[in-house]
Amino acid sequence: MNALPITLIAETADTVKLSRTDYEALADLVADGQDLADADAVKPRLTASETEAFPFELAERILDGDHPVTVFREHRGFTARGLAEAAGRVLLSFGDRERPQARQPRRNGEDRRHHHRHGPPAAGSLAVPV
Known part of the structure; x- marks a missing residue:
C-alpha cells in the first residue's frame, strides 16, 4: 500500500x-x-446469480438521455419486435416511450449528450400486454 x-x-x-x-x-x-x-x-x-453487473457504458447511455428500456433491450440484443415476441406481447406505436428524454444538464454544467457516440435511438414500438 x-x-x-x-x-x-x-x-x-x-x-x-x-x-x-x-x-x-x-x-x-x-x-x-x-x-x-x-x-x-x-x-x-x-x-449466486442473485444480481448481475452491467458494462459502465450502459449507465453512461442512460445518463446521456437514452431511455433505459432501449439501452437494456439493445444490450440484450433484442429488437423491439423481438423483445415483444419473447415477452409474449404485441407491438404498438409507442410515440416517445423510447425516445431520448429531455434531461437537465449535469450538476457540473456539462451536458454529456453531445458526447454520445451511438446517437439517439430510432423511434419504434413498445411491447404492451395483449
Whole structure:
C-alpha cells in the first residue's frame, strides 16, 4: 500500500491540522475504501446469480438521455419486435416511450449528450400486454 505524504501543520492532544489538499486526499481514500467494501459485499450475490453487473457504458447511455428500456433491450440484443415476441406481447406505436428524454444538464454544467457516440435511438414500438 502506498502511503500518502501527509504534512501536519499543527497537532494537539485532541486535534490535527493539515492542508485542504491533504484532507481531500484522505477523504478520497475513505470513499475509495467504502467503494471497495461495497463491491466486496455484492460479489456473493453475483456468484449466486442473485444480481448481475452491467458494462459502465450502459449507465453512461442512460445518463446521456437514452431511455433505459432501449439501452437494456439493445444490450440484450433484442429488437423491439423481438423483445415483444419473447415477452409474449404485441407491438404498438409507442410515440416517445423510447425516445431520448429531455434531461437537465449535469450538476457540473456539462451536458454529456453531445458526447454520445451511438446517437439517439430510432423511434419504434413498445411491447404492451395483449
